[in-house]
Amino acid sequence: MQFLCSIPRFFGQAALALGPSIHRLVLATLAALALSSSAQALDLKGLEIGKPVDCERMKAAGTVVGGQCESPETTAGWQTTLAGHPTLVMFNVEHGKLTRALSNDFDFDAVRSALVQRWGEPECAEAPMMNGHGAKFMRTLCTWTADGATLAIGQNVQRWGDRFLQFSRDRSAEAARAAASAASDI
16 A cells, blocks of 8 residues: 555656646546555554544443543543553544644554564664664654554664564555545546
């Protein structure tokens, strides 16, 4: 699915050279391919991006702190576990739907392993890094993308020892949907 989301940038530019109608047709075709993927929707402990928040599920899997889960607009914390390790996940709700979940307090290797077991191998990028003292380490960023959502985890991205998990809307899929909608006017 991630591969399909990067195709429009390449083919879209080539089609644009052939004219706006061809450009819209190519983008609509690619969007249809991306949207017809049989990939299962990504979720974080049963919660899906863009879907109503299931407060009962959240409460069963942890404690909501600093906000009201039932509120249609909120930013709050969720004390839960990821891959069996306690963590705090910050989440945003807009119009009663989950828009983002973030965490920077988890065991990277355990969570990555659990996500690979559940969703398969992600797209990963690794690069060697060196800090100001000459110590070398690897920067790692892995992403899973399906059904309009992206789940990304990273470690040592800005400095040694940092890590993050972000579950949010996939902007590439939104662009593909917009292109498909525009092409339907042809």
